[in-house]
Amino acid sequence: DAEITQSPRHKITETGRQVTLACHQTWNHNNMFWYRQDLGHGLRLIHYSYGVHDTNKGEVSDGYSVSRSNTEDLPLTLESAASSQTSVYFCASSDNQETQYFGPGTRLLVL
Amino acid sequence: ELKVEQNPLFLSMQEGKNYTIYCNYSTTSDRLYWYRQDPGKSLESLFVLLSNGAVKQEGRLMASLDTKARLSTLHITAAVHDLSATYFCAVDYFGNEKLTFGTGTRLTIIP
Numbered sequence: 471d472a473e474i475t476q477s478p479r480h481k482i483t484e485t486g487r488q489v490t491l492a493c494h495q496t497w498n499h500n501n502m503f504w505y506r507q508d509l510g511h512g513l514r515l516i517h518y519s520y521g522v523h524d525t526n527k528g529e530v531s532d533g534y535s536v537s538r539s540n541t542e543d544l545p546l547t548l549e550s551a552a553s554s555q556t557s558v559y560f561c562a563s564s565d566n567q568e569t570q571y572f573g574p575g576t577r578l579l580v581l
Numbered sequence: 582e583l584k585v586e587q588n589p590l591f592l593s594m595q596e597g598k599n600y601t602i603y604c605n606y607s608t609t610s611d612r613l614y615w616y617r618q619d620p621g622k623s624l625e626s627l628f629v630l631l632s633n634g635a636v637k638q639e640g641r642l643m644a645s646l647d648t649k650a651r652l653s654t655l656h657i658t659a660a661v662h663d664l665s666a667t668y669f670c671a672v673d674y675f676g677n678e679k680l681t682f683g684t685g686t687r688l689t690i691i692p
Contacts, residue, residue: 514682515681572625
């Protein structure tokens, strides 16, 4: 069955370190998204991509970057982790304005 | 500013009762999504509403969209414990899948 996976599921890191969160989908969806979820804020869009080599900034993109070298993967990189980036991160994919399908999430703690 | 407001934020209701969750949004859109999230889990798509007057039903849940009032409702009929979860609405303001989420309604069904 097609699916969307994220790794790691849990991560503890130190302030200033570079961290990469992986997202992999097997639906062959063109569109992929990264969100963070924090209490009181719902989900907020970090970056998104409509296809290979296409990336765009979302609402809360500062301190994050993405790259899209193939259809299946959209890794999210925290260039220099900060405590304010402690959050739950969700990856999602969609096939052109159908609903977005969400991955299981990554819990990130920055100490 | 693009806003999505849900109310109530917390809802505790008895099994067998009916209730409605409201989702108000700040400017014109005719694309609205409802998601469910169980504690510690990912988001599950419930409904996609794509036009004014759209109504969709699945089991005890029914969602509707009034684009003129900028309002969507999620109605719960004869609640059962399994419906306990957090419910999010999300608006696609520009038809580009950049979703703006509400802060969620945490629903607890009491036996």
